[in-house]
Amino acid sequence: MCPPEHFGVLYEINPWMHQEVAVDVDRARDQWETLASTLGDAGAEVETMAPQPGLPDIVFTANAGIVNRDCFVPSRFRHPQRQGESPHYTAWFAEHGFRIAELPGSVSHEGAGDALPFRSVLLSGYRFRSDAAAHVALSELAGVPVRPVELADDRFYHLDLTFCPLDERRALVAPAAWDSYGRKVVEALVPEPLPLDADETAAFVANSVVVGTNIVMPACPARIGRQLEAWGFDVVVVDVSEFQKAGGACRCLTLALDVALP
Amino acid sequence: MASERVEVRGHIIDSLILAKVLDVILDAGADYRMVDVEIGRTSADPSRAVIEVQAPDEELLDRLLTELLVHGANRVAQADAATVATDRDGVLPEGFYSTTNLPTQVRIHGRWVDVENPEMDCAVVVRPDGRVRTEPMHRVRAGDPVVVGRDGVRVQALERPRGANPFEFMTSEVSSEKPKDLLVAEVADRIRRAKSMGAKVLVVPGPAVVHTGASPHLARLVRAGWVDVLFAGNGFATHDIESNVVGTSLGVPLTGETPPEGGHANHLRVINEVRRRGSIAAAVSEGWLTGGTMFECVQRAVPFVLGGSVRDDGPLPDVLPNVVEAADAMRAQLPGVGVALMLASTLHAIATGNLLPAGVETFCVDINQAVVTKLADRGSHQALGIVTDVGLFLRTLADHLAP
Numbered sequence: 001m002c003p004p005e006h007f008g009v010l011y012e013i014n015p016w017m018h019q020e021v022a023v024d025v026d027r028a029r030d031q032w033e034t035l036a037s038t039l040g041d042a043g044a045e046v047e048t049m050a051p052q053p054g055l056p057d058i059v060f061t062a063n064a065g066i067v068n069r070d071c072f073v074p075s076r077f078r079h080p081q082r083q084g085e086s087p088h089y090t091a092w093f094a095e096h097g098f099r100i101a102e103l104p105g106s107v108s109h110e111g112a113g114d115a116l117p118f119r120s121v122l123l124s125g126y127r128f129r130s131d132a133a134a135h136v137a138l139s140e141l142a143g144v145p146v147r148p149v150e151l152a153d154d155r156f157y158h159l160d161l162t163f164c165p166l167d168e169r170r171a172l173v174a175p176a177a178w179d180s181y182g183r184k185v186v187e188a189l190v191p192e193p194l195p196l197d198a199d200e201t202a203a204f205v206a207n208s209v210v211v212g213t214n215i216v217m218p219a220c221p222a223r224i225g226r227q228l229e230a231w232g233f234d235v236v237v238v239d240v241s242e243f244q245k246a247g248g249a250c251r252c253l254t255l256a257l258d259v260a261l262p
Numbered sequence: 263m264a265s266e267r268v269e270v271r272g273h274i275i276d277s278l279i280l281a282k283v284l285d286v287i288l289d290a291g292a293d294y295r296m297v298d299v300e301i302g303r304t305s306a307d308p309s310r311a312v313i314e315v316q317a318p319d320e321e322l323l324d325r326l327l328t329e330l331l332v333h334g335a336n337r338v339a340q341a342d343a344a345t346v347a348t349d350r351d352g353v354l355p356e357g358f359y360s361t362t363n364l365p366t367q368v369r370i371h372g373r374w375v376d377v378e379n380p381e382m383d384c385a386v387v388v389r390p391d392g393r394v395r396t397e398p399m400h401r402v403r404a405g406d407p408v409v410v411g412r413d414g415v416r417v418q419a420l421e422r423p424r425g426a427n428p429f430e431f432m433t434s435e436v437s438s439e440k441p442k443d444l445l446v447a448e449v450a451d452r453i454r455r456a457k458s459m460g461a462k463v464l465v466v467p468g469p470a471v472v473h474t475g476a477s478p479h480l481a482r483l484v485r486a487g488w489v490d491v492l493f494a495g496n497g498f499a500t501h502d503i504e505s506n507v508v509g510t511s512l513g514v515p516l517t518g519e520t521p522p523e524g525g526h527a528n529h530l531r532v533i534n535e536v537r538r539r540g541s542i543a544a545a546v547s548e549g550w551l552t553g554g555t556m557f558e559c560v561q562r563a564v565p566f567v568l569g570g571s572v573r574d575d576g577p578l579p580d581v582l583p584n585v586v587e588a589a590d591a592m593r594a595q596l597p598g599v600g601v602a603l604m605l606a607s608t609l610h611a612i613a614t615g616n617l618l619p620a621g622v623e624t625f626c627v628d629i630n631q632a633v634v635t636k637l638a639d640r641g642s643h644q645a646l647g648i649v650t651d652v653g654l655f656l657r658t659l660a661d662h663l664a665p
Contacts, residue, residue: 121273132279132334136271139308147277148334181278188276 001036001254004028004059005051009246013079015155016247028242032059035216035238035250042214042236047257049092055085060248061255062113062160064089066122068142069260072098075111078129101141107134112255113158115146118165118189120262125151125159144261147189149182156201160251164206166215170194170231172208172224174201194227204240204249218249264323265316265418267297267338268330274309275301283313283335290326292317312338316418343368343414345388345407352400358385359409361396362417363620368394369414379597380619385409400586442650443658449625449648450662453488453601456623461600462490464622466614467555468607469497470629472511474653477502477555479660480605484558486664491595492559492566493610496533496574496581499542499556499566503578504532506554533576542580567591569610592617603627604637606652611637627655 008023036046052058063082065074072093077083094100103109108131115124115138122144126132132148139146149159156162156177163186164172173193175183186193196205200221208217215233218240225235240249274280287294297312313335317323327337346355363382367374370388377386377394384396386409402408409415453463471477483489501511509515513525536545545551546560559566568581569588582588592614602618604611604626611626615637618624624645626637634647648655 126334127332132332133336135334136308139272145273145276145308147273148279150282150333179282181282185276185278 001032001046002049002059002061003051004032004243006053006056007051007059007243007246008056010056011081013081014157014247016244018245021245023242023245031238031240031242032253035240035253038216038236038238039209039211039254042211042216042234044209044211047096049088052085052088055082055088057082057246057248058085058088059243060113060246060252061089062248062252063111063158064255065093065111066109066115066138066142067098067112067255067257067259068144070097070099071101071142073101073103073109073111073138073141076103076105076108076134077110078108103134103137103141107131107137109134109138110158113160113252116159116163116165117144117259117261118171119168121145121147121189122261123147123149123159123163123186123189125149125162127151128154128157142261147185149185150179151177152179152182153177157247158252160207161204161249162201162206164208164210164251166194166210166228166231166233172196172206174206177201194224196224200224204244207249207251209250209254216250218244263316263318263418264320265314265416266323266327267312267314267340268327268335269310269312269338270333270335271310272308272334273302274311279333280309280311283330283333286329286333287313287315287326290317290322290329292322292326340369341413342370342372343386343388343409344411346410348402348404348406348408351403354385354399354402355408355410357410359411359415360384361386363618364417365619365621366396366415366417368409369416370394374416379593381593381617383616386415398589401590442648442655445646445648446655446658447662449603449646450659452623452625453603453663456600457488459600460598462598463488464491464493464595464599464602464614465489465605466493466602466607466610467498467605468494468610468652469501469512470606471498471555471652471656472501472505473514474606474651475516476605476653476656477505478553479653479656481553481555481558482660482664483656484555484562484564487562488663489559489564491599492555492564493569493592493595493614494566494607495569495571495610496577498607499568499578499580500529500533500576502554502556503536503542503545503551504529506551506557507532507535530575533578536578537576540579542578565595567595569613571609589613589617601625605656608633608636627652 007028009017009019039046063075065072074086074090110129114130115122124135124146126148127150135146135148162174162177170192171190174196203219205219208215213233216236220235220237228235270279270283293316295314297314299311301309348355361384363380366377366380375394379396381396384398387397388394388407505511505516508528510525510528513528514521539545542556543560546557551557570577570581570583602622602624606628626634626647628634629651631649634649638645638647
């Protein structure tokens with residue numbers, strides 16, 4: 001994770017961002033610290049990197065790149081406003097003993113925000129931020145098969161706003177955010193999906209972090225909570241509304257380091 | 263039509279990317295041809311598909327390729343064509359690329375250039391001025407850069423017309439069981455349409471056209487301006503002239519009377535008289551030849567090529583006895599030809615079929631099903647075979663076009 005010292009909405013690169021809406025930096029810091037400690041309580045070990053002035057979205061470490069075992073594939077950001085974050089992510093991973101594997105310069109891919117593991121494949125969204133053309137290289141570099149899912153709603157511009165793997169069989173899914181082929185791909189992949197409706201998706205419910213049987217969520221409607229608990233998950237809701245002003249929630253603020261695929 | 267090859271790689275089956283790419287192509291109003299598909303051995307291995315995207319024009323193709331890029335389908339990297347300069351006149355370098363009659367393009371300095379005159383069984387020469395032409399073996403000159411190998415060469419499959427056409431004219435079909443009147447009317451229509459678009463009509467008549475009494479009908483078509491080029495041999499021209507001057511064809515009266523004695527030599531006497539005058543045109547200008555197809559060709563300045571063969575009597579002075587020269591003379595008349603009508607001819611029809619680019623509408627008429635099948639199968643792209651008596655066919659066609 002990366003603390004929100006310099007977080008704010010300084011530009012608009014997604015439909016949630018409006019520069020005239022001010023971020024309450026103190027509130028953001030409190031929300032971030034609550035998220036970090038909640039994750040710690042759930043059993044996760046949280047490591048942090050240093051924030052940077054002029055890079056407000058560096059808090060969204062999910063987009064740093066793709067991690068698999070000791071390999072880190074840095075992202076190639078679509079927008080210049082976030083491209084400045086890449087050297088900092090790469091430096092952190094290099095310092096922490098990861099092998100850096102670079103994607104070709106011509107493709108965009110925005111990391112774990114757009115590619116999530118489910119069983120032994122990496123489900124990877126494309127269209128708004130990441131390119132389908134990156135998938136072959138990503139697959140080779142990370143050593144994992146990649147299955148593309150085309151994102152169809154520009155409000156849900158990263159896969160992690162529409163998909164949350166829960167365990168080997170289950171996931172939170174927002175099928176309306178994908179095209180028909182993407183829906184079929186996920187249907188074939190996930191034995192027990194829990195679909196979110198339009199309101200639930202817009203409340204960032206899919207952007208949750210799973211630590212073992214604990215699930216840390218930005219919001220949890222009653223029916224979703226009931227099903228998750230029936231499945232044996234412990235649900236904790238953490239308010240991250242300041243970060244939602246920039247179009248991200250719980251999962252966007254984290255990057256899992258202990259991924260090991262297949 | 264414009265085309266380009268794209269490649270999709272990865273887990274293209276499981277991810278439905280291949281299905282999606284093909285759907286995107288069709289939804290855009292374009293078409294595709296699967297060039298190659300390699301499926302990974304296990305589910306962990308990636309697969310690869312090469313797809314040739316075919317669009318009606320470059321603009322649509324460009325937009326489509328941009329959209330396909332979004333789904334991960336990239337243009338296939340292609341190499342320029344390799345050329346080797348011949349070291350001798352009339353001898354091609356080893357490994358020369360051998361052409362088909364399909365529209366062909368050659369990649370030079372990264373750009374696809376059309377081959378100007380597609381013809382099957384030739385080599386491709388890249389001229390110093392950048393133009394690219396097919397050349398038959400005997401016409402290459404020492405130093406000509408000839409395309410070798412298959413890199414940087416692509417052919418375009420002709421568009422298959424979509425939609426129902428009751429006679430399916432654009433398939434290679436032999437029609438012995440279809441209503442002839444309707445077929446002839448359709449042929450007449452195609453000829454009218456070709457002429458209205460500025461295309462030329464080529465007719466290749468065999469001697470049976472005269473034997474069946476149909477030469478006057480062909481003459482009618484020439485007189486009315488429906489024939490732009492005529493290819494034939496010594497036989498057709500001789501009997502056409504014989505039928506007008508002596509009233510017989512190979513000695514057989516066309517009026518149905520009993521053949522007179524000595525009639526079998528009529529054609530020799532006719533050939534002899536034309537030889538005496540020096541040419542068919544001279545025979546016309548001297549008033550000795552006053553009717554028939556060759557007469558009308560001379561009167562209307564319709565170019566004709568009479569190719570010689572080893573069986574020829576005489577031959578007529580206009581016949582080109584050197585067959586290589588005759589084929590070159592035929593080649594020279596091909597630019598602009600849009601419709602070819604092969605009438606009861608085997609030798610010259612096949613020779614013509616070998617020279618024509620794919621895309622020329624070809625109609626083959628013969629009483630013999632085997633001949634028609636053989637001709638219609640040549641280029642197989644837009645050929646229609648009609649099994650019928652050529653006399654009846656030509657009379658009906660002339661009634662349609664020159665009533």
